[in-house]
Amino acid sequence: MTPLLAARGVTVRYGSLAALDGVDLRIDHGQRHALIGPNGAGKTTLLGVLGGSIPAGGGRVLLAGRDVTRLGPAARARRGVGRIHQRPAVWSTLTAAENVVVAALPHAVRPGRWRPGGKRRAAERAAATLLARVGLPELADVPAGRLAHGQRRQLEIAVALAGRPRLLLLDEPAAGLSAVEVERLVEFLRELPRAVAVLLVEHRLDLVYALCDAVTVLRDGRTLATGTPAEIRASGPVRQAYAEGVT
Ligand SMILES: Nc1ncnc2c1ncn2[C@@H]1O[C@H](COP(=O)(O)OP(=O)(O)OP(=O)(O)O)[C@@H](O)[C@H]1O
Numbered sequence: 638m639t640p641l642l643a644a645r646g647v648t649v650r651y652g653s654l655a656a657l658d659g660v661d662l663r664i665d666h667g668q669r670h671a672l673i674g675p676n677g678a679g680k681t682t683l684l685g686v687l688g689g690s691i692p693a694g695g696g697r698v699l700l701a702g703r704d705v706t707r708l709g710p711a712a713r714a715r716r717g718v719g720r721i722h723q724r725p726a727v728w729s730t731l732t733a734a735e736n737v738v739v740a741a742l743p744h745a746v747r748p749g750r751w752r753p754g755g756k757r758r759a760a761e762r763a764a765a766t767l768l769a770r771v772g773l774p775e776l777a778d779v780p781a782g783r784l785a786h787g788q789r790r791q792l793e794i795a796v797a798l799a800g801r802p803r804l805l806l807l808d809e810p811a812a813g814l815s816a817v818e819v820e821r822l823v824e825f826l827r828e829l830p831r832a833v834a835v836l837l838v839e840h841r842l843d844l845v846y847a848l849c850d851a852v853t854v855l856r857d858g859r860t861l862a863t864g865t866p867a868e869i870r871a872s873g874p875v876r877q878a879y880a881e882g883v884t
Pocket residue numbers: 651654656674675676677678679680681682683
């Protein structure tokens with residue numbers, strides 16, 4: 638079956654440094670896939686290439702078999718790639734609900750069923766549902782800039798889901814969250830419908846093993862191993878790479 642996403646021989650150079658050096662990655666429909674590796678391995682760079690914010694110097698990115706290598710972030714988002722950043726990226730002057738409405742609007746009405754005002758009302762209903770799902774129902778009218786870090790993270794997830802992604806790219810979503818917030822996040826991600834595949838960059842291996850069914854290990858811009866969590870856990874080279882560099 639055609640994978641949801643395939644990266645083939647992806648290369649990114651910063652001057653003489655190869656941040657990515659011929660990386661291959663395959664994510665199947667609905668898969669929960671983790672990307673792990675020591676600091677500086679190239680994880681965030683690869684997420685940038687897959688989301689379209691960092692151009693690949695070489696190689697290809699295919700989404701459901703179609704070449705999207707040259708497309709930027711907005712075009713990838715329209716094709717179903719949602720992204721959560723290391724630092725939550727939301728519009729700070731808009732309320733939480735407005736942030737989600739803006740993302741939900743293009744999807745809020747079925748073709749041929751548009752009527753004045755109907756689209757916005759549908760988007761507002763979708764936003765209210767999403768904010769409740771991520772645990773922020775009572776903060777809908779608060780400007781995003783006034784939310785605490787963990788709440789902005791929840792909001793960014795609601796915004797990403799409002800775009801109806803088939804693939805969610807998550808860059809260290811648990812960073813800076815309290816233990817309770819991490820627990821809530823894990824539960825939320827576990828309950829995501831399988832229509833959404835997830836690529837998770839995460840240093841915390843307990844979260845990786847709790848959430849993911851496939852793991853790819855990067856080191857020095859190259860793929861060191863790909864396998865099930867059990868295979869990765871048992872892999873000598875992976876343990877060695879982690880002992881040498883992960884924090
Ligand atoms: N804009 C940039 N200019 C120059 N070098 C960069 C740039 N972005 C990343 N790098 C370098 O590319 C390499 C890969 O960085 P990247 O952030 O992708 O790694 P990472 O695996 O996500 O690391 P971490 O776990 O610390 O977030 C590192 O050596 C980093 O210093």
